[in-house]
Amino acid sequence: MKNLNYFEVDYQSVVIHNFTFQSFKGTPLKQLNINGHLRVIEIDAFAPLELLSSLIIPNQNFLKLSKTLPALHVFENRQMEELDLRNNFKNYGEYVISADLFAYIGNICIKKLSLGWNGIRRIDAVAFQKMKYKHCLETLNLNNNDFDYHQDLIVLYVNFFINIKRIDISAITSQSIENIREQNSNGTRTLDHRAIFDTRSNWSIRLPSSLEFLNASFIYGRNNLINSITFKGITGLKIVDFTYSSLDDCNYTINGLQNVLILNISHFKCGVLNPYLLQSAVNLEQLIMQSSSLSIGLKDDHHSKFLHGLKRLQYVDFSRNAFEDQFRTSTFKSQLDSVQSLILEGNLFTSVPLNLDDFNCLSFLNIRNNKIAYLITKEINAIEVLFRKSNRTMTVLLDGNPLVCTCASLDFVEWLFTTKVKLDSNGSYSCVGNDGNITTTNAVYNHLRIFRIRCITKVWVIFSVTLFGVLLLFILVGYRYKLHLQYFCLFIGMANPLFMKSKEEKLEYDAYVAYCDGDYEWVYGPLRIFLEERRNYKLLLLDRGDVLAGEHRLFALNNSIPKCKKIILVISKEFVNNDWAYYEATVGIEHFLGLQARIIVINLENITKTDIPQCVLQMMALDANDHIRKTDTLNENNIFWKCLDQAMKR
Numbered sequence: 001m002k003n004l005n006y007f008e009v010d011y012q013s014v015v016i017h018n019f020t021f022q023s024f025k026g027t028p029l030k031q032l033n034i035n036g037h038l039r040v041i042e043i044d045a046f047a048p049l050e051l052l053s054s055l056i057i058p059n060q061n062f063l064k065l066s067k068t069l070p071a072l073h074v075f076e077n078r079q080m081e082e083l084d085l086r087n088n089f090k091n092y093g094e095y096v097i098s099a100d101l102f103a104y105i106g107n108i109c110i111k112k113l114s115l116g117w118n119g120i121r122r123i124d125a126v127a128f129q130k131m132k133y134k135h136c137l138e139t140l141n142l143n144n145n146d147f148d149y150h151q152d153l154i155v156l157y158v159n160f161f162i163n164i165k166r167i168d169i170s171a172i173t174s175q176s177i178e179n180i181r182e183q184n185s186n187g188t189r190t191l192d193h194r195a196i197f198d199t200r201s202n203w204s205i206r207l208p209s210s211l212e213f214l215n216a217s218f219i220y221g222r223n224n225l226i227n228s229i230t231f232k233g234i235t236g237l238k239i240v241d242f243t244y245s246s247l248d249d250c251n252y253t254i255n256g257l258q259n260v261l262i263l264n265i266s267h268f269k270c271g272v273l274n275p276y277l278l279q280s281a282v283n284l285e286q287l288i289m290q291s292s293s294l295s296i297g298l299k300d301d302h303h304s305k306f307l308h309g310l311k312r313l314q315y316v317d318f319s320r321n322a323f324e325d326q327f328r329t330s331t332f333k334s335q336l337d338s339v340q341s342l343i344l345e346g347n348l349f350t351s352v353p354l355n356l357d358d359f360n361c362l363s364f365l366n367i368r369n370n371k372i373a374y375l376i377t378k379e380i381n382a383i384e385v386l387f388r389k390s391n392r393t394m395t396v397l398l399d400g401n402p403l404v405c406t407c408a409s410l411d412f413v414e415w416l417f418t419t420k421v422k423l424d425s426n427g428s429y430s431c432v433g434n435d436g437n438i439t440t441t442n443a444v445y446n447h448l449r450i451f452r453i454r455c456i457t458k459v460w461v462i463f464s465v466t467l468f469g470v471l472l473l474f475i476l477v478g479y480r481y482k483l484h485l486q487y488f489c490l491f492i493g494m495a496n497p498l499f500m501k502s503k504e505e506k507l508e509y510d511a512y513v514a515y516c517d518g519d520y521e522w523v524y525g526p527l528r529i530f531l532e533e534r535r536n537y538k539l540l541l542l543d544r545g546d547v548l549a550g551e552h553r554l555f556a557l558n559n560s561i562p563k564c565k566k567i568i569l570v571i572s573k574e575f576v577n578n579d580w581a582y583y584e585a586t587v588g589i590e591h592f593l594g595l596q597a598r599i600i601v602i603n604l605e606n607i608t609k610t611d612i613p614q615c616v617l618q619m620m621a622l623d624a625n626d627h628i629r630k631t632d633t634l635n636e637n638n639i640f641w642k643c644l645d646q647a648m649k650r
Contacts, residue, residue, distance in 0.1 A: 001027045011036035014062075016071075018044040030054060038063055041071040049074075056084040065094040065101055072104040079109040079136070086141075087117035095121040095146070099130060106131030112139040116168070120145040128157040139166040143215070147173040156206065159233075164208050170241070171218035200227040200252070209235045217243035217264070225249070231256035243267055250277055250297060257281035266290035266317075273297030275305035286315040294321040295347075304330035313338055319366075320346035327354045336360060345369050345397070356382035363390035368424070369400035374409035380419075387421050395422040403431040405444040407455035417445045508563045509546075510537040510648065511600070514584040515570040519604060523570060525631040530641055537648060540564055557584060561591050565598065566648065571621070572604045576612060597650045604629060622647070 004027045011034050025048035032049065033056040041063070046052065052075070057068075068088065083105065089095075097120060105113065106127065120142070128134070140158065158167055203226055207214070211234055225248055231237075234256060241264040250270035257263065257280045270277075271293040278284070287310070298306060307313065313335045323344070332339060332354065341364040344353065349370040356362065356379065363386070375383075387394035405413055409431075416427035428442040434454075444451060511531070515523045520543070531537040540546045540560050547556040561567065567588040575581045592598045601621040627633070628640050635641070 001029075004029050006031045006033075008033040009035065011038065014039040016041045016045040018042045018047070020045055021048045024048050025050070027051075032056065036060065040064075040067045043070050044074060045071050047074045053080050054082040055080070056082065057088065058084055058086040060088040061091055063088040064092045065089050065097060069097075069101045069104040072108065076104075076107045077109070080111070082112040082114075083108070083110050084112075084114040085118070086114050090117070090119040095119050097123045097127060099124040099127040102127035103130065103132075106133065109133040109136035111136060112141075113137060114141040116141045116143040116145065118145055121148050123147075123157075125157065128160045131160065134160050135163050137161045137164055140164060141168040142172055143168045143170040145172050158211075159206060159208055161208060161210075163210050165210060166213040167211060168215040169219070170215045173219065200225045202227050203229045204232060205229065206232040207234050207237065209233050211237050213237075213239045215241045216245055217241045219245040226252045228253045228255055235259060238262065240264070246270075246292075250274060250292075253277055253279065255280045258283060260284060262286040262288075264288040266292060268292040270294055270297040273301065273306070275301045275303075277306070279305075279309060282309060283312055284310050285312055286317075287313060288315075288317040289321070290317060290319045292321060294318060295323045298331070304328050304333060307332060308334050310334055311338055314361075315339070315341045315343075317343035318347075319343050323347040323349060323353065325353070326351075329355060329358075332359075340364060342366070345400075351376070352379045352382075356386055359386065360389060362386050363393050364395045366397040367401070368397045372398070372401040373404045374412040375415075377411060380412065380415050383421055384419065387419075392420065393422075397424045399424045399429060401429070403429050403441065405431040405433050405439060405441060405451075407434065407451075407458065410444075410448065410451060410455065413441050413444050414448060416441050507565050508538070509540040509560075510564065511566040511568050512540045512561050512564040512588065513568045513570065514581065514588055516572060516574040516578050516581050518574040519570050519572050521631045522604065522629065526628070526634045527568075527570070529634055530636060530644070531648065534636060535645060535648065539568075553580075557587060561588055566600060567592060567598065568600045568602065570602050570604055571607065571612065573607060576607060597647075600644070600647045602644075 001024070004024075007024075007029055009032075014037060016034075016038060028051055029049055030051055031054035032052055035058075038057070038060045039062045046055070055075075057063075068085070072083075095118075102123060110133070131137075140161065158164055214237060229252065231254070237260055239262040240257075240260055243264050244267045246265075246268040248269060249272035250268055251272045251274045253274055253276050257278070260281055261283065263278070263281060263284055263286070266288055267290065269292075270289070273294070273296075278287070281287075287307075307316075311334050316332075316335070316339055324347070336358050337360050339359065340361050342362060343366040345366050345368045347353075347370050349367065350372060352365075352367065352372075352375065356365075365383075383394065383396060403409070413431075416423060416429075419427075428440055431439060431441055431444070433439045433444070513523060513527070523541070524544075528539060528541075532539055540563065542553070542556060542560065547560055551559075569575075569585050569588065575585075589599060603621045603623045605624075622640060622643055624640060627635070628638065
């Protein structure tokens, strides 16, 4: 055993006696790893191991602190690389490490000390202070212990270790870390664990300047509302893990992170988010914020201040934040030239949630387990551009999305197997086909030509059936409402000024006059004299012989109105009670449907609205007074005749 450096043993006894390692005396053994079910380690058991620098005794479960630590006295004033006593002291109720017991550790120049998973509730404060070789310790692991509120200042104890580089205090308690320091406007003071504060406070935490790695995850503190957390002295801190160590919200700022490169604040309660939370982390390269309710918190960040100024950020993990909507175009504005990896796994996106064309260095995109059916052409083209920008190293992860292999996604399926972009599962994903059955993108791609032919055929069938249905519908509707359709076409045509002008030039009469026999004298008297003799208009009067002799009156009406530019309705008491007059007015109005300017209504007598035909009730009318109704006089300077003249000119 002259060359023995490492020895690992599954120890079968429950006691390590003083003579157990006697045969190792004089060997160059440096690392000893003991597994088993130990209960006692005698005080001089390790004395023969003169060159031992690494002692690992994990997972013993039944050891006592008082039966273990005294055996370390043989290493006093020696240098050791590692002392690992993880998961040894839970079952015997010794949960307090006194200053005297801790001295057995403190009197050794240890670089790495692991006391995690031991159920430790308290370490005397003076134990750290009286350590003889505080300057030797570089790595301290106290994770998964049960420190109570008496250990509120345990984080401050680490300032005794001037060369400490790595600290793991994850899951140490549910009450210890939140009562570190409160710095308010009046000064800085220790928080009382029994006090309840209604206003937001400012916390200040000092850590050793040599510290490079801090794991303070899974520390469930009292729900405090704070204004800021300031870390002091951490000039060398590069990696920080605060996973699950969230307060009530994220409505505060974290100061002092100027030198931090990697920050994990996953499972924070950021539904209420201060957009300046991380503004001090100007040199941050990796940000991990999984399951932190950012989909809610970022909704109010209208000016995209959350990531603003973090221009060195290369890796962003926003997994499982229930995002649904697209990111604002300015959300990653400061990272367009820096971000290389973007993790958006486990959200609710139905498409790529940002404009990939804007990024210049992105080479890794994880959008697994979202709600994406397929990538559209624009997204595919943007990924290909990134592939060229990234020196042909682009990677896209799509697995876990509810992909579809339908006619609309065939270009996407083809791209999966023709692109040089690296894809998970080599592009072969589960998808739902046109028939609703589960298939794979690989199976569809192998028969891509057949699928394309089917889709083209299907499109043409749908188009043909739709076109036939529309045409049939038009034919049926046209036949059913052919009269209305004729008037509609007439209205459309007459709305065209050129059509109207050419139409009017061809019409023989200026106006058709509809009246009753009782109004014969007024129509052939003042009305005819004013319009024909004094204004040179040509009127069509059925009783004057302006129609063919012997022609039926109904046919004469239908043939006469289309020859006229306007229609004049002379409404009287006899008119409203005359069926023929009503029919005559209806035909005339339908002919000039939509052209109210071509329908002139003259109320020759005072008639109540209830008696006026519905077809002319809403039209403007010229009201004739007693003077106008006289058949033996005509004063063309009367306002009535002037209005009639204007109506004829329109």
